[in-house]
Amino acid sequence: MDIVNATGLEVFLDGTPVLRGIDLAVHESETVALLGGNGSGKTTTLRAVLGLVPRQAGDVSLFGTPLDSFHTWARIGYVPQRGAVNVGNATIWELVASGRLPHRRLFRPLTPTDNAAIDDALAMVGLTDLARQPMMHLSGGQRQRALIARALATRPDLIVLDEPLAGLDTASQDELTDVLERLKSAGLAILVVLHELGPFQPMIDRGVVLRQGVVIHDGPLQSADGAPAHEHTHHHDDHPTSGLNAWAAGLAREAGR
Amino acid sequence: MTLADLFSFGFMQRALIAALISGLLCPAVGTYIVQRRLSLLGDGLGHVAIAGVGLAMLTGTAPLPVAIIVCLVGALSIELLRQLGHATADVGLAILFYGGISVGLLLAALAGQGAGTLSQYLFGSLITVTAGDIGLIVALAAVVLVVGIGLSPQLFSVCVDEDYARTQGLPVRLLNLVIVAMAAITVTLSMRTVGLLLVSALMVVPVAAAQNLAGSFRATIGVAMVIGVAVGGGGTLISAAADTPSGPTIVVAAIVVFALAAGGSAVHRRRHPKLVDAAEPAPGRHVVAEVPEQIGAAAVVLHDDHVDYLIGGHRHAPHGDHYDEH
Numbered sequence: 001m002d003i004v005n006a007t008g009l010e011v012f013l014d015g016t017p018v019l020r021g022i023d024l025a026v027h028e029s030e031t032v033a034l035l036g037g038n039g040s041g042k043t044t045t046l047r048a049v050l051g052l053v054p055r056q057a058g059d060v061s062l063f064g065t066p067l068d069s070f071h072t073w074a075r076i077g078y079v080p081q082r083g084a085v086n087v088g089n090a091t092i093w094e095l096v097a098s099g100r101l102p103h104r105r106l107f108r109p110l111t112p113t114d115n116a117a118i119d120d121a122l123a124m125v126g127l128t129d130l131a132r133q134p135m136m137h138l139s140g141g142q143r144q145r146a147l148i149a150r151a152l153a154t155r156p157d158l159i160v161l162d163e164p165l166a167g168l169d170t171a172s173q174d175e176l177t178d179v180l181e182r183l184k185s186a187g188l189a190i191l192v193v194l195h196e197l198g199p200f201q202p203m204i205d206r207g208v209v210l211r212q213g214v215v216i217h218d219g220p221l222q223s224a225d226g227a228p229a230h231e232h233t234h235h236h237d238d239h240p241t242s243g244l245n246a247w248a249a250g251l252a253r254e255a256g257r
Numbered sequence: 258m259t260l261a262d263l264f265s266f267g268f269m270q271r272a273l274i275a276a277l278i279s280g281l282l283c284p285a286v287g288t289y290i291v292q293r294r295l296s297l298l299g300d301g302l303g304h305v306a307i308a309g310v311g312l313a314m315l316t317g318t319a320p321l322p323v324a325i326i327v328c329l330v331g332a333l334s335i336e337l338l339r340q341l342g343h344a345t346a347d348v349g350l351a352i353l354f355y356g357g358i359s360v361g362l363l364l365a366a367l368a369g370q371g372a373g374t375l376s377q378y379l380f381g382s383l384i385t386v387t388a389g390d391i392g393l394i395v396a397l398a399a400v401v402l403v404v405g406i407g408l409s410p411q412l413f414s415v416c417v418d419e420d421y422a423r424t425q426g427l428p429v430r431l432l433n434l435v436i437v438a439m440a441a442i443t444v445t446l447s448m449r450t451v452g453l454l455l456v457s458a459l460m461v462v463p464v465a466a467a468q469n470l471a472g473s474f475r476a477t478i479g480v481a482m483v484i485g486v487a488v489g490g491g492g493t494l495i496s497a498a499a500d501t502p503s504g505p506t507i508v509v510a511a512i513v514v515f516a517l518a519a520g521g522s523a524v525h526r527r528r529h530p531k532l533v534d535a536a537e538p539a540p541g542r543h544v545v546a547e548v549p550e551q552i553g554a555a556a557v558v559l560h561d562d563h564v565d566y567l568i569g570g571h572r573h574a575p576h577g578d579h580y581d582e583h
Contacts, residue, residue, distance in 0.1 A: 047420075051423070052420050052424070071426060073424055073426035074426075080418060080421055085417060085421075086292055086293065086294055086416065086418065088417070088477075089468050089471065089472065089474060090417065090474040091472065091473040093473075094413070094473055094474050094475065095417065097410070098413055098417065101425045102425045104410065106407070106408065107407045107408070132472070134472055134473065150421075154425070
């Protein structure tokens with residue numbers, strides 16, 4: 001059973017076609033990167049899969065259930081772009097605790113199970129010691145990890161991240177990579193929107209590259225059939241990171257045209 | 258006549274009760290409004306309630322119930338229009354502001370009343386709280402408090418991040434309607450004491466003051482409610498003793514508390530810069546090398562001229578620990 005299965009996705013925003021027939025699948029324990037240039041439709045694809053933007057055509061199913069009748073949201077942990085979150089002076093703990101809502105009943109306090117899940121989520125991203133800090137005092141990297149912890153607090157089977165690396169310095173990107181690797185080895189399926197592969201690239205099982213609302217590549221990133229991959233595969237032996245990055249950058253550049 | 262003599266009158270006791278309830282209610286609801294970055298919503302709703310007061314004058318009915326109904330209908334309509342994408346929050350608020358006050362003045366004029374009669378509702382007037390008002394105020398305030406505190410986890414999630422709340426399966430549209438309905442009721446209940454043009458201050462200023470003193474969302478609600486009750490009660494006493502209008506007196510008292518909180522917080526930060534390293538348990542690199550990515554909107558006024566707030570922020574961790582957040 002596919003965890004995510006979308007076919008023929010079409011989305012219009014303000015009358016403009018943004019997605020023009022996207023197919024996307026994420027299988028169990030698979031890490032899939034949605035790549036493409038600005039305006040290629042990668043974030044919109046992710047939002048359409050989660051039902052956050054209306055689709056004009058296409059089918060989406062999550063865990064085998066059509067999106068419109070999907071209710072087991074606890075199985076999904078969504079990590080939005082950092083700028084979309086009004087943190088105010090909420091603490092990390094408060095933010096992460098809000099991730100337990102799919103499991104909580106109205107007018108009921110947190111249970112020991114809730115608290116254990118919150119603690120586990122904080123530990124997974126390395127923020128246990130900072131849990132009482134207000135979010136507004138955090139760096140971008142810490143804030144990103146807090147948002148991931150919120151998504152983990154529900155104990156999801158799929159985690160969906162929207163440009164988690166954007167605007168982070170190298171050290172924070174590396175820490176985030178460690179976090180993602182822990183999630184991957186824990187068996188979570190991961191769908192991540194990326195502008196560039198960066199340090200995530202070794203853990204990506206499959207890349208889906210978009211250009212102007214259409215999928216132009218869907219497969220393992222190292223076995224691309226086009227010339228760009230070949231050229232950069234040559235460098236890959238010496239500089240695995242830069243080689244594949246350059247390949248992805250080439251695709252993204254092409255996608256941006 | 259002493260203050261004690263004054264409060265032997267029933268109307269003054271009612272005024273004090275109404276002011277204390279407003280002080281409790283306004284910041285409780287205001288915390289969500291501020292977190293959602295809709296600080297002016299209360300002001301817009303106050304204007305809609307003016308239309309309700311005008312309607313009550315025209316029909317010769319009790320102003321409070323009519324104003325509550327009109328304000329609720331207006332608030333829910335605007336929120337629905339916003340949700341359906343027919344109005345932005347910005348334009349919606351503008352329509353509330355000018356439509357509400359214009360209709361209120363028109364209806365009052367048709368009823369043979371001038372702006373002078375309306376002003377007791379605009380700025381608060383202690384002697385106008387009736388026994389019937391108090392019953393309604395207590396009952397509705399209890400409902401709003403139970404919903405506002407009881408649904409706090411859900412409302413918090415929606416205010417922090419609507420999209421995320423949707424992916425949790427929360428009924429986001431309904432919860433947004435609950436928030437504006439709570440705001441509409443709160444605003445109207447406060448019209449006798451604080452006044453419809455000033456009530457928004459009691460929803461926002463105690464919250465802004467509390468954000469300087471509290472280190473978490475939950476503590477902010479608690480501290481803001483304490484400040485609200487203090488300025489509501491204190492302002493009413495001062496108003497009675499000094500024979501000043503109650504609304505402006507309460508709001509000035511709230512602003513004084515805000516200034517003290519902001520000033521005290523700034524001094525505290527400057528005096529204890531060294532605590533940073535001690536308070537930072539993780540590898541020092543994050544604190545030394547990184548700066549806050551973005552200061553929260555509600556605190557911008559207070560903090561954006563203190564670039565060193567990260568440092569101050571970490572020192573404030575013990576403040577956060579004073580409050581039991583579980």
